[in-house]
């Protein structure tokens with residue numbers, strides 16, 4: 001072999017090892033077996049599951065799915081056909097975690113009820129895992145709501161420890177669910193295509209945003225943890241996002257491996273009302289200036305608000321939420337007008353002084369819908385079969 005060839009090969013090896021170790025991401029999928037709002041029949045649920053799992057297999061993604069056991073039930077009875085969907089996840093070598101039986105919101109129910117819901121959410125899951133030689137290891141908070149007081153945080157942390165769960169954080173939080181919901185309502189291929197294209201554009205911008213957020217908050221890029229939901233949209237389109245991530249030098253890693261990065265041992269004292277990314281929790285705990293959060297991408301208005309028939313269900317949600325949800329974009333924001341600390345109004349956090357606050361153009365200041373919140377408020381049959 002010539003000296004040039006040796007040098008060329010060495011160079012190639014260096015490049016490939018550098019890129020292989022450069023970026024990593026864990027893909028987490030909530031609301032299994034299939035997310036609310038998307039499924040009208042068992043056949044549809046089976047198709048969504050098939051598509052999601054074949055996408056994960058194609059891109060060799062060691063994903064974890066978080067289960068709501070009430071989604072396994074039909075008229076209050078566990079449906080073996082729906083349990084079989086979870087079985088397929090395990091057969092594909094993927095992991096499953098607990099997401100609560102009925103997706104209860106820790107910020108709306110008392111702690112004891114919330115804890116009981118987690119125990120209830122393991123009745124099918126734990127024996128299923130045991131049959132595959134596995135034990136439950138991870139818990140994902142519904143709405144990413146982790147408790148509005150130190151006392152509740154401490155109590156639920158102890159509960160997690162006692163029950164052998166590690167909390168599954170999220171670093172790339174996003175409005176993916178809005179696209180998933182719109183896609184489920186779309187009746188034509190042209191609408192679906194338009195939504196899927198907008199979804200991919202949006203998700204790419206979100207990934208880029210949180211790469212930058214990690215650099216600004218942690219000081220370097222860290223293994224990211226992406227949250228998406230078990231929607232038909234992801235069965236059909238997640239593969240393209242995964243391909244893009246791979247081209248961006250991301251390795252797909254298990255949640256457990258991501259959590260080994262020291263950043264995930266960062267202190268999190270956030271006790272505000274919002275379900276926010278762990279990157280922002282760490283930043284708030286460290287009292288970092290709010291300007292760091294500026295520029296978070298938003299879903300386009302036609303996905304959020306309706307200018308076409310496919311978005312009508314979303315527009316209906318919007319109207320209801322604007323009356324009931326304190327963070328809704330359409331709701332007048334008293335925090336702005338009265339000059340009260342925006343940190344307090346958005347995050348229930350009083351450390352930011354008014355001087356630091358920059359509501360205009362600062363994205364953490366942008367009110368945001370919360371995933372299943374919208375669906376619950378819209379009266380979606382969250383606790384019943386959506387058959």
Ligand SMILES: [Zn+2]
Nearest residue numbers: 030031142143
């Ligand atoms: Zn959820």
